[in-house]
Amino acid sequence: MIIDHPLLGPRDAAEFTYLGDAKLIDRPDWQSETAAKDFYEYGYLRDNPAGWHQELWFHEAGDRSWLVVTRNTVTHEISKVEMARDVARARGRSK
């Protein structure tokens, strides 16, 4: 599997480590009324789709950047690779 790094171009997947669902970016608000439930869901509940999935990958053997990779879990086709910090900023995090 080849991951097309947004800055460095196509790199072998062996250089990366996988973390999991990119929903981890959406950390709940700890001051919210429903924080206990939100953090339970954030910590333990994941969708396990057979198909397109947004996931976090770490370029460990490269520039050590975090990426959001949109990958089809059935075919391993990758449709999109973004810098995780750009995705997080677009979602209003790390202002």
Next chain:
Amino acid sequence: MHDLQPMTALGGDAPQVDTFDHVTITENDGLALASVAARMGHEKTCHTTLKKLLGAVPEPGKAVLHDPEAGFWMGPDQWMIGAPRETHELLADHLKERFGDTASITEQTGAWVCFDVIGPAMPDICERLCAVPIRRMTAGDAQRTMIHQLGCFVIRRDNPEHIRILGPRASAGSLHHALITAAHSVA
């Protein structure tokens, strides 16, 4: 007063040189290093200071081979700056004065071992060591990769037969072993 003797990364009094017919592997003990990481919101000012220092801001996967300070890209908004240790032993302090609050500077001299691999067999050796596309790389290309399970930087220098390898100093012996093994295997 203590009477301390400096030693190189491989533990010798002088840098180790291994000479083969087709390549020379030299431990380079004369390098002062410091990393620069732009602080959030200060990226533009940091870039300006870098440009003044090196002549250009190193692009992703690239080095700027400038004299006396040179630098290469390590990651988004992170660079490594190198200079001769003789003249720039306090490199990190000097950079901190120049960059101020726009960047975090970390002394790196004691964290890395540097090997210069020079000779006609350099590309063959490099191919046995790591997955960088050495024959496609040109002068000033710098990539981080794995050599012998160690995260290393591979920098292609002006001389087409020369690569510089920066690896973790604590594993200098293991990295040296890998380089020597690769050099023997292409003999």
